[in-house]
Amino acid sequence: MAVDPRKQTSLHCLFYWADQAPDRVYLTQPYPDGRVxxxxxxxxxxxVSRMAAHLNSLNLPERSNIAILGKNSAHWILADLAIWAAGHASVPLYPTLNGDTAAYVLEHSEAKLMFLGKLDGTADGWNDIKGHIPDDLPLISLPLSPRDDTPTWAGLIADNEPAEPKLPDPDALATLVYTSGSTGRPKGVMHSFRTMISVADGLQQLFPVSAEERMLSYLPLAHVAERAAVETQSLYYGFHLYFANSLDTFQEDLQRARPTLFFSVPRLWMKFYLGVNAKLPPKKQKVLFRLPILGSLVKKKVLKQLGLDHCRAALTGAAPLSAEIIGWYRNLGLELLEVYGMSENFGYSHANRPGQAKVGSVGQANPGVEQRIGEGGEVQVKSPGQMLGYYKNEAKTREDVTDDGFLKTGDMGEIDGEGYLRITGRVKDLFKTSKGKYVVPVPIESRFNHPQAEVVCVAGANQPQPCLMVLLSEEARATLATGVDRAGLEQELTEQLDAVNASCEAHEKLAFVVVVKEPWTMENGMLTPTMKIKRNVIEEFYTRKMDEWFGQGKKVVWEF
Structure with missing residues (x-):
């Protein structure tokens, strides 16, 4: 199949559905006051047409870059579309950026204007960012903006008549997606309208998606994962998109959406899992789930409480998720499918198909995608979603794309006889012990599964053996803070450590487990905006303590 000629770009899609289903609801936005x-x-x-008319009136240079800063909202999507309708390119900024990085992105992208969206300074970087916004950068406030001294979306919509949209050439630059910057300065990945729409074109060959779907948008729209899986798909297929109000109302927002398709990242799948464990301990689950009729009812109730009882396909990506956790969700009746992609190919690379998934793999290459294993075991991919290059960085583009057009992913992997790809780690994540042996962290981390461990990180560069740092779930940390005896938990962690070490090579065996005190968050820089661990930041933070931990000679080290 090929892209529907009436839906060549996301902007074409908007006007297609406005013509075909004008009165059908596209976006549902909750507000802090309870209004929806x-x-x-x-x-x-x-x-979108009215805002495009306003942008046209500003006489910005042709093909200007226009920034969007804010958490996910209906008007974030509308601003993106308005930028395109006025003939410009959008530059999303992560709402959790620090001020220095935000200033860099605005300067590097040469942004001529910025839409300022949903921010409050509590779970985002606004308090730092606001002092780094250039004084001469024009701003337009979307609903829920923290500024009240700028032109507003509502005001400008009221003051302008709809403009005739400039439907773009599919090969024109649509957006600059700045990488999450797990190492160094973020790079501006250039995507055309064609590379963006390729994900929807390919998906229709893998999943039966229709206009009857419902999705909840809550992962950052500044990242390609949400932009591809949610924004682009909803526009192409014409389905209903819901938004979350806040973390505190997330469960309520999920219940409102009753998503039929759901995309999340491993950190959140783990949080859901740990939340269920806190209410229904794993030992009790095993007993109840085995009961013929009651087990089925309990599983349905768990899915309903998660807000996923209507979900027929759930996707996980951005980082590895252990086979044990995937199996737990499947046992509940939720087919959790691992997918794989990068900013550089707009997330269009690999996916497990419904009914054909191989747990532990990221699936087979998507339609139109070529894969191979290059030098040093690195995965190389050529995709219809492949970037035009890095903005103002031709040298890096040449470095990351081979002469025959394959993207060097930076991931290590293996391809089996049926074409399933298994990611075995990041090329840059390898580290050497003091004995000169290389350790690949990801496979070891994926084998450590404790019902109260939220996220783990293997470290130990230049130490005799690697070790593993564990961040406990919020519930577990709260319980320990009350002063309860931790001997039982220590014994369980010791047993899990021994089980992991039993399957490790001698140089990979973990010397100990460290239960860390400091939560790993986006705000303290230890997680990327898609909740992947920033391994280099975590290692640097704890490196000064390594010698002391090794000197204790214990299997479980408590940082608190």
Missing amino acids: EDITWAQAADQ
Whole structure:
């Protein structure tokens, strides 16, 4: 199949659905005061056209780059579309950036204007970012913006008549996606409208997706994962998109959306899993789940409480998720499918197909994608979603793309006889012990599964053996803070350590487990905006303590 000629770009899709289903709701936005706003396809197209008229009136240089800063919201999507309708390219900024990085992105992208969206300074970087916004950068406030001294979306919509949209050339630059910067300065990945829409074109050959779907948008839209899986898909297929109000209302927002398709990252799948464990301990689960009729009812109740009882396909990506956790969800009746992609190919690379998944793999190459293993075991991919290059960085583009057009992913992997790809680690994650032996952290981390461990990180560069740092779940940390005896948990962690070491080579065996005190968050720089661990930041933070920990000679070290 090929892209529908009536839906060549995401902007084409907006006006297609406004014509075909004008009164059907496209976007549902909750507000802090409890109000919920529904925006139909016709209303979305009208607002986008009016904002495009305003942007046209500013006489910005042709093909300007226009920034969007804010958490996910209906108007984030509308701003993205309005930028395109005025003939410009969008530059999303992560709302959790620090001020220095935000200033860098605005300067590097040469942004001529910025849409300022949903921010409050509590779970985002606004308090730092606001002092780094250039004084001469024009701003437009979306609903829920922290500024009240700028032109507003609502005001400009009211003041402008709809402009005739400039439907873009599919090969024109659509957006600059700045990488999450797990190491060094973020790079501006250039995507055309064609590379963006390729993910929807390919998906229709893998999943039966229709306009009847429902999705909840809550992972950062500044990242390609959410932009591809949620924004682009909803526009192409014409389905209903819901947004979350806040972390505190997330469960309520999920219940409102009752998603039929759900995309998340391993950290959140783990949080859901640990939340269920806190209410229904694993030992009790095993007993109940085995009961013929009651077991089925309990599983359905768990899915309903998670808000996923209507979900027929759930995706996980951005980082590895252990086979044990995937198996737990499948036992509940939720087919959790691992997918794989990068900013550089707009997330369009590999996926496990419904009914054909191999747990532990990221699936087979998507339609139109070529894969191979290059030098040093590195995965190389050529995708229809492949970037145009890095913005103002031709040298890095040449470094990361082979002469025959394959992207060097930076991931190590293996391809089996049926074409399933298994990611075995990051090329840059390898480290050497003081004995001169290389350790690959990811496979070891994936084997450490304790029902109260939220996230783990293998470290130990230049030490005799690697060790493993464990961040306990919020519930477990709260319980320990009350002063309960931790001997039982220590015994369980010791047993899990021994089980992992039993399957490790001698040089990989973990010397000990460290239960860390400091939570790993986006705010303290230890997680990327898609909740992957920033391994180099974590290692640097704890490196000064390594000698002391090794000197204790214990299997479990408590940092608190």
